Amino acid sequence: MKRGALICGLAALPVGWMLAAGELGMIGHMAGHMIAVAVAAPLVAWGLSGGRIDSAARWPGIVAPMPMMLVELATVWLWHLPALRAAAHGSPIVLAAEQLCFLIAGWLLWASVFHAPQRMAGIGALLLTSMHMTLLGVLIGLAPRPLYPDMHHAGLAPLIDQQLGGVVMLLVGAASYFIGGLVLLAALLRQKGGAAA
Known part of the structure; x- marks a missing residue:
């Protein structure tokens, strides 16, 4: 089961890259991010x-749920600043760095969560x-004006594209x-209920 999850997670990465790099506007950009941080990362x-590459088992004092939650928060919010978004839109290298940051931040958070001693904090x-x-x-979906006016908007009005991108973030990421x-x-409650019986 874990091997299948790893394969599915790795297979999702090029799909996320194509969506983020394609001419699909904020919708594709958000879908690419969410595939990296909220789909591929937990599967990986x-x-x-x-296993041997379990970062939370190797460095439990560093790869812990709350610190990794803050790393993930900083990663997601910083890359959505208009200046960084414009840099990623204008350069395939910056876009690759952006996607890699999302994957690593998500992977570290999920790895810390799956580490059994840290379940409640996870x-x-x-x-x-x-x-x-x-x-x-x-905030992105309800902004009164386009936050990213210079990016390609896939034939949609920039504000509508941005609103739909915010919806993608809500539906997939959150x-x-x-x-x-x-x-x-639920798993923790079942485990505690079984131990009490």
């Missing part, structure tokens, strides 16, 4: 958990991440972390 982290970190993804998606937190909480 799960696939590597418990649940909190995922729920907090869902909240900040929701907030950023809402939902992934929220559902992940709930699944881990």
Whole structure:
């Protein structure tokens, strides 16, 4: 099962790259980001958990849920500043760095969450991440003017494209972390219920 998750996560990365690099406007840009940070990252982290490349097992004092939640928060918010977004839109090298940052930040957070001794903190970190993804998606979607007017908008009005990009972030990013937190909480409650019986 873990090997299948790893393969699926790695297979999702080129899809995310093509969406982020294509001429699909903010919708494609957001879909590419969300595939890297909220789809591929948890699959790769799960696939590597418990193995030799499990970063949370190797460095539990560093790759811990709350610090990695802050790393992921900083990564997501910084790359959505208009100046950095414009730099990524204008350069394939910067775009690749942006996508890699999303993947690494997501992978480290999810790896820390899957590390069993940190389950409770991991649940909190995922729920907090869902909240900040929701907030950023809402801010982008409800902004009264285009935040990224110079990027290609796939034939849509820039503000409409931006609003739809915010919706993609809400539907994929916020939902992934929220559902992940709930699944881990349910597993923890079942485990505690079984231990008490």
